[in-house]
Amino acid sequence: MQCQIQGPSLDGFLILAALMGCAYQCTVMKDCSRTQGREFAAKLQAHHPSLQRLQIIRNLLNASLTRVYLLAVTSVIVQVSCSSSITAMVKQYLSEVQRVTKVNVSVLGSWSNSKQEKEENLSKFLEDLGTIFSHEPWIQISKEGDSKFWSCSTLQKLANNPKEEEVILIYYDQRKVMLSHLHPPLDTATSTDHEADDASKLSAIFHTVAKSKILFMTDRYDDGPIKLTHWQSDGVEASIIVELMKQASVPACMLLTFLLSLVSGICRSRVLKFWPLSFLWSKLSTCEQLGHRLQHLQVISSSKKAQTQTQLMRKANIFVSLLIDVALGILLMSWLYRKNRIGHLADTLIPAADHVAEELQDLLQWLMGAPAGLKMNRALDQVLGRFFLYHIHLWISYIHLMSPFIEMILWYVGLSACLGLTVALCILSDIIALLTFHIYCFYVYGARLYCLKIYGLSSLWRLFRGKKWNVLRQRVDSCSYDLDQLFIGTLLFTILLFLLPTTALYYLVFTLLRLLVVIVQGLIHLLMDLIDSLPLYSILLRLCRSYRLAAGVKFRVLEQQDGKPLRLLMQINPLSYGSVVQMYRLPTYSCYPKDSWTSLCKKLFLGELIYPWKHKGEKQD
């Protein structure tokens, strides 16, 4: 396979990675100039800060190196025996491989591992090979006896300056590099072209190695004069079960797709779109969550194979997330239904609601007196207090009416926890919303009253000063009012002004209560979002097979010997957990605060109704 990086004006540096036995492959990178190579090494270190020992290379480069070549090629080591007709056979073999696997292969050089001292005809033979398979530069790697150290030389036939080149050998675990996926640094957008160029070279290495996967999956081992050394099948995580699952997944996916299309067809039917029902669906968060999960299922069960790495990871994440969700839900369900916990819950629910209502009544009595020493208008106080008390009375009667059925309702509703923990949390949030519905009502009454009062006051204050709001010009203009308008206006202004503290206090109290409920609901939703969007599969992968998610590479210096080329070990630098989560987060219909703090405060001050959480996809009103 030929995969030389045709870089612009790269000539001069060679870092040659050599193969050592079956488990390693060699990778060489295309030549580049010395300064560029130095810069590249420096930038590589800057991009991937955990690149250790790159200093060694830099020092070497600073020394009197003339040319170091960087080549990116994955090579297959073809074992040949010294025979004269070997060249024709090799050429035929290579063309066959190319035909079968559609991968371009060519001969880069020779590699000899002789047990005894160097033979004359062996070296002659190797040089002859060099003349036959013309490749520029021709690489010769040899090792004597049992020594660990390789010697490597390059022949530049068409070289302009035939100087001796310094060679560095880099070892790496080919299996890991083949399976891993290089993630570009997240700020590639801001880096310069040169840096991006260098970073893309590293990704080219990974890409090259990954492309050679097909070569080594063809597990043929002929007994001819030409033998392939390649990655054996140890380490392939294949087993009978996985194979069976792969075979069974296709019909399972089709069945699932069919069922899902049925369900979504029912959901989209006209029957459920009538006004009261559609309003109800939009308010209940359970329906949103169920719709979201349905979407996820549709993504998983699609029969198309995932094209890119991101799609594959997303599918896997969704699948694992669903699995964990359902498992947790079933766990919760089993805990709930054991020892009649549902019954206990139902028994405590009614007294809890009663308790809340009593607390509210006490609060209202306090407001009707002289709360915190504030001076309230007694008449208005009494009116508002009695109105709200009557409401609470209605609510309590309603709850007591429902009490025989609560247990049964809870029992059936709890069954839906088998659809997932997130659904159970949604149901909890909805139950809280239903139970505190009277607080919501009070908040709306208080807010409307207060808003009306503020609006009236501002308008009458303008009348007091003899001004009017000009709607056309959107400004305040002076205006000459009639006498009776002035009288009535001033009277109303006085009345509203003196009644303001009372209304404001009621509004404040009920707004605080409402905000409390909203915060509780918001926390539940936040938890749900967390469960929804956490990429569990990616995190597990990072934990167990950290080489699969690569952020870059690091180098380690191996044992050296004088006169022999420098040996480096290249290891994969895995992505940090933070970037894993950031990169593979599942998108959710997340609810985030609609208003900034200042606009929220302004709305509270003016008495406008606040809906603090906005769902993505909701129309902005």
Added chain:
Amino acid sequence: MEPVAGRRWQKVLYERQPFPDNYVDQRFLEELQKNVHARQYRYQAVVFQSGVVAQQLCSVCVFVVTWWYMDAGMLSPQGLFGAALVSSLLGYVLFDAVDGGAGRWESGRTRWADLKSTLVFTAFTYGFSPVLKTLTESISTDTIYAMSALMLLGHLIFFDYGANAAIVSSTLSLNMAIFASVCLASRLPRSLHAFVMVTFAMQIFALWPMLQKKLKAQTPRCYVGVTVLFALAALAGLATISSVAAVLFTSLLLTICGLCPYCLIRLQLLKDNIHGPWDEAEIKEDLSRFLM
């Protein structure tokens, strides 16, 4: 500097003259004029005009005195209502009779419109009087007094006395007076008292100045007489409450009507405006927008 070549100095700069640029000759400041626009006031006229201010002061005084009587229980609401009604009718008739119907014909306001606004106002006030009564229950009396005093002071400051100044705002002054009346009325024993008080306030702060303005324009002598009578009535009422207050009020009135005109005329002599053939920077903008 002496003229060098005997040439007369000309007040131009476009000719080369043997004088320096900042040279002036003995005709300097020939064209200066002093106090060109100074007005010559006559004492009688000023006193006459100051009657408006005195009028308003007396209105405020009468209002406060009436409230005091109502609060003390010496004046019954029905009595006040009857008296106010009678005087309103009288004033209404007088309003039209004074200029022979010309003003009404000019403004185009029918009697029916008048009646309507009266009915609306009365009904409204009567309907809201229970609310007005309990409005300031929880507020301390001192606060009420302070607020009313401030509002009445504001009423006096912003009233339209006929001067064309930026601070004048008849709407604001009227509204402040009504506000003060509502504050004071809420202190009275029953809601009928509150209703009558507010109605009386409207009459004395809105309708009475209108009548007075018309009288002043049409029959100056009658106007002077009415003002004096009104002042005396106010004084008498105040004297029954507190003699110190009466003395102070008298001195205030005399200061405004007698001393202030005299000071104005005397101070005119100290005026020192200079005018000449130079450009004066005059502020032509209407600054009233800075005052509310």
